[in-house]
Amino acid sequence: MKKSSTDTTVAGRITRALAERIISGEFEPGMKLRQDHFAEEFGASHVPVREAFRRLEAQGLAVSEPRRGVRVASFDIAEVREVAEMRASLEVLALRNAAPNLTPDILDLAEAHNREGENAADVQAWEQANKAFHRVILEPCGMPRLLATIDDLHAASARFLFSGFRMEWEAPTDQDHRAILAALRSNQIDVAAATLARHVKWIGKNPAR
Amino acid sequence: MKKSSTDTTVAGRITRALAERIISGEFEPGMKLRQDHFAEEFGASHVPVREAFRRLEAQGLAVSEPRRGVRVASFDIAEVREVAEMRASLEVLALRNAAPNLTPDILDLAEAHNREGENAADVQAWEQANKAFHRVILEPCGMPRLLATIDDLHAASARFLFSGFRMEWEAPTDQDHRAILAALRSNQIDVAAATLARHVKWIGKNPAR
DNA sequence: TTTTCATGTTTTATAGATAATTTGTGCGCA
DNA sequence: TGCGCACAAATTATCTATAAAACATGAAAA
Incomplete structure (x- = not known):
C-alpha cells in the first residue's frame, strides 16, 4: 500500500x-x-x-x-445541510461514473460492509462501515479529485454524527444501502442514484437533538 | 472588505x-x-x-x-473532464439554492459581467469576467463551503484554459450565459440549471490542441 | 466613563540542525 | 568496454530553537 x-x-x-x-x-x-x-x-x-x-x-x-x-470549525444545522447536499450531488456523479465499472465482486464487498454496519457495536464502528460501503461503490469511478472531495465531506458528516446528540444509538438495518445495491445489480442506475441522493440528504435532516 | x-x-x-x-x-x-x-x-x-x-x-x-x-499538479484530458463534471454538479446545486434569492439587480450585474467578457481583449480578461459572472449568480445560495469548492474547481478550469493550446483567441459572444439569464428572469429554474450544466461540461470537451 | 499605555500571550517568521533521498563515483565482474 | 552494485557526497525536505511582530488584557490617567 x-x-x-x-x-x-x-x-x-x-x-x-x-x-x-x-x-x-x-x-x-x-x-x-x-x-x-x-x-x-x-x-x-x-x-x-x-x-x-x-x-x-x-x-x-x-x-x-x-x-x-x-x-x-463550527457547524450549525445549515452547514450540515450544505454538506449533505454537496455529498448528494457529488456521490451521485461518482456513482454514475462508477456504474459501468462495477463488478459483482465489488457489490458483494459493499454488501459485506453493509452487514458490518448493521452488526456494529457503536457509532464509530457503524460510521467506519458506512464510509467503507460508500467508498467501495464509488471508487471505480476513477476520479481521484472527486473522491478526495467526497472524503472531506464525509468527514464533516461524521462530525455531525458524533456530535453527541445521539448518545443512545442502535445499529439500523440500512434499508437504503440494500436498495442501492439491488438497483445496481439489476442495472437500474437511475434508481440507484436517486436512492443514494435521498439517503445522503436524509443525514442532513436528522432531528438536531 | x-x-x-x-x-x-x-x-x-x-x-x-x-x-x-x-x-x-x-x-x-x-x-x-x-x-x-x-x-x-x-x-x-x-x-x-x-x-x-x-x-x-x-x-x-x-x-x-x-x-x-x-x-x-499535472492535468491530462481526464482530469479536465473530471473538474468540469464536478463543476457542473456543484454549480447546478448552487444555482438551485441561489434562485429564490436572485433579484433583478443581481441578474443585471451578471449581464454586465457577461458583456465585459464579450468585449475582453485577451483570455485573462475574459476568464476574469467569466468567473465573475458565475460567482454573481451563485453567491446568493448562501453556502460558503460550496462556493469555496467551486472556486477551487474554477481555478483548475482556468489552468486548462490558459494552457497555451489556444494562443489565437477571440472573445465569443457567450450565448449560454445569455440563455441562463433569460431562463432565470422568467423563473425557469430547470432550464437555467440544465443550460448551466451543459455550458460547464462543454469546457471539458474543448478540442485538446 | 473613556482613553492610553504597559505587560503578557500567541501567532508568525528566521536561522540553523537533522534526516532522508538523490546523485555521483569507484570497484568488481561479465 | 560495458553493466551492475555498493558506498560516499551533495542536495533537499523536514524539524527545532529562537527572535520578532501582532494582539489581548488590564491598570493608570484624563
Missing part, C-alpha cells in the same frame, strides 16, 4: 490525530487550537503543527483568522 | 503569487517547486513557503510527495 504523507511526516501524524479528535467531537466547535500546546503534546515544534492546521483548514475542519489563531 | 489571510501574512502572499503562476501556465505541470528557491525569491524563509505549498496542495494546484518535494 502506498504510504501517504499522513503517516510519513510529523506534520502528517499531527494532522491525522487532530482530525480524528475534531471528527469524534472530542474537540468542540469553536475551540481554540493553540500551536504551542500541540507542539508540546506531540513532542514536536510548532512548525509541523502549523502545517497540520493548514490542512485541517483545507478540509473544512478548522478555520483560521490571520494573527488570531485557528479554531475548530 | 474583509481582508483574507491571503493578503495579511507572508505565507498568504506567497500562496497567491504561486497560485497565479500555476494557473496562468507560467509554471508547467510537473515542474518541481523548491522551497529554498521561493524563499529567496520572496525574501522570506522557507517555512511560510511550506505553508503556501500545503494550501496549493489542498486546492489541487500542486501535489506533494513526502520528503521528495512538491510539483505542479
